[in-house]
Amino acid sequence: MFTQQLINGLALGAVYALIALGYTMVYGILQLINFAHGEVYMLGAYLGIIVLGVLTYWGLTAYSLVLSLLVTVIVSMAFCAAYGAVIERVAYRPLRNAATLTPLISAVGMSIVLQNFVMLAQGKEYKNMPPKLPTEGFNLLGANVSPVQIFILTASILMMVALQLFVAKTRLGKAMRATSQDRVMAGLVGININQVISTTFMIGSSLAAVAGVMVTLYYGVVHFSMGYSAGLKAFTAAVLGGIGSIPGAMLGGFMLGLIENFGASYLSSAYKDAFAFLVLIITLILRPSGLFGQKAMDKV
Amino acid sequence: MNKILSTVVLMALVVVGCVRQDESVIRIGAAGPMTGDQSKMGIDLRNGVELAVSEWNEKGGVLGKKIQLVPGDDQADPKQAVSIANKFINQKVAAVVGHWNSNCSINASTYYHTANIVAISPASTNPRLTQQGYKTIFRVCGTDDQQGGVAAEFVLKTLKPKRLAIVHDNTTYGKGLADFFKQVIENKVQVVYYDGIQTKDPDYKAVLTLIKEKKPDVYFFGGVYPEAGRLVRQAKEVGMAIPMVTGDGVYDPTFISIAGNAAEGTYVTFGKDPSGLPTSKAFNEKYTAKFGAPGPYSVYAYDAANIILTAMQKTGTTEGTAVAAYITKNSFPGAFGDISFDKNGDVTKAPYVVWKVTDGKFVEMK
Secondary structure: OHHHHHHHHHHHHHHHHHHHHHHHHHHHHHHOOOOHHHHOOOOOOOOHHHHHHHHHHHHHHHHHHHHHHHHHHHHHHHHHHHHHHHHHHHHHHHHOOOOHHHHHHHHHHHHHHHHHHHHHHHHOOOEEEEOOOOOOOEEOOOOOOHHHHHHHHHHHHHHHHHHHHHHHHHHHHHHHHHHHOOOHHHHHHOOHHHHHHHHHHHHHHHHHHHHHHHHHHOEEEEEEHHHHHHHHHHHHHHHHOOOOHHHHHHHHHHHHHHHHHHHHHHHOOHHOOOOOOOHHHHHHHHHHOOOOOOOOOOOO | OOOHHHHHHHHHHHHHHHHOOOOOOOEEEEOOOOOOOOOOOOHHHHHHHHHHHHHHHHHHOOOOEEEEEEEEEEEOHHHHHHHHHHHHHHHOOOEEEEEOHHHHHHHHHHHHHHOOOOOEEOOOOHHHHOOOOOEEEEEEOOHHHHHHHHHOOOOOOOOOEEEEEEEOOOOOHHHHHHHHHHHOOOOOOOEEEEEEEEHHHHHHOOHHHHHOOOOOOOEEEEEOOHHHHHHHHHHHHHHHOOOEEEOOOOOOOOHHHHHHHOOOOOOOEEEOOOOOOOOHHHHHHHHHHHHHHHHHHHHHHHHHHHHHHHHHHHHOOOOHHHHHHHHHHEEEEEEOOOEEEEOOOOOOOOOOOEEEEEEEEEOOOO
């Protein structure tokens, strides 16, 4: 059972980690907690179920499942990236020089707007999808690793490696790092701040879209309210890892997934959330800036 | 200056708001979760009340006044239920149909009792609701001790498991039902697992993997359809091939639409099917014409509203104690036949039967 719970926990953690990256990147650059990020993940999940539905109708899933998953992920990423850019442009850019709490309120408002938009456009009911991938996978030390779990783990690790390379090696990645260190100074040396910030939102949102598609495949059910709790968990993961730190968000996400799964199975499933937050509190007492945090947090 | 002006405007609005309380209508509250993931239940409930209210209004209202429906969305949250109760009291609502969730009903009932307002819940099955000694609180559904007993008897006689797991959602309703079920069954079958899960959690794989490890033959779930749907779906994915037995909170087509094929073979305790009964024929036709197919609790809400309005008409008052006394003493025609209440406010007969999900539908077991 230990191995099975380990795999369940890693799969759940991968989802948290991908969402947490969006929180942490935006925080790193703007010192803003983008509370609308959980809703972008929810949009990604809806797009996943819609695109997969359309592809099934066209017969592509029957022809090649891998290809249709790839198409779904790309379409969902593109849409969510656009949402991310628009959210930044509409809700945060006009408030960039306002007091710290103002964009935060705007973020909460954006989250409510997006939730209600999806509720009106897609309905209050749950949308569900029959399982596209077989539930039986291969056996690893007595645990069943399902194809969805393999997809989640490989896709998320690929995404994370790509993100690390992007931030470390490319010009835009360098510009992002510069902007996160000192926004004004970066502007003075000729970096297009608006473009960098837009890109950050787009990347964060497309990672959330991947997480959304994964969850659609994993649980098969989407609902307009699903972004709230997932966003809260991912935010916890980002804080656990040290908000603003990219490796921290990844580690925080996986840790959170594992803690929840082991807590639920070895202690009590009724207090699943409590374990996650307990570990968060202990970590923050011992290391106030999180596991990988650079400096003490005095903003929010 | 601006500040003074806006204060004046605000005060004027408050005064207008007070004046607007129209005394020429009788207000009936309908409370339940109308947003959030149990929203369908609250809307079904409100529609049931709305149908009854519009029928009475066509006949000229009650006590010579028109009836106005006041919806209250408690979001399935007991804290919100209290603020809805206060809102109803401030708006001088004469009686309430609601709430849907047991914890909401129990929390709000204290306020209705203090304000002397009759409240009939169409769906809250936790026994505690009517055991508080509040004379104006009623329900038209059964109770969880009756329901848990029926479920336990069914499990013992028909499924005959050797090992049993029990899961609940930690709410007043879910845990209450699971506990009544457990009380009846625990000396007869080995209970290998008993614990709660969190509502609104998308992932139950951890707990299901654990349950699978304990090798039960059947598992019982006390809770509501969104969680039940995810549980059976994920149970299938972790390779658990045992049936779920659960209660009336799961009886809704949404359960099947969430769970898909995995819902097949789930057993649910619920009231008898009213659609075939002659007493509910008129209700079914009118409701379907107005709102589409009735939800599982629409008819209970409709009956509850009719009982309240009949009692007001007969007693000639909307005063809580008098209306409540009339309701306790008399019997009322309902969709399932005549409804009468015992001294606590529970219905005297609440026949639970077992339903099985077969080919994507709930089918009553004979």
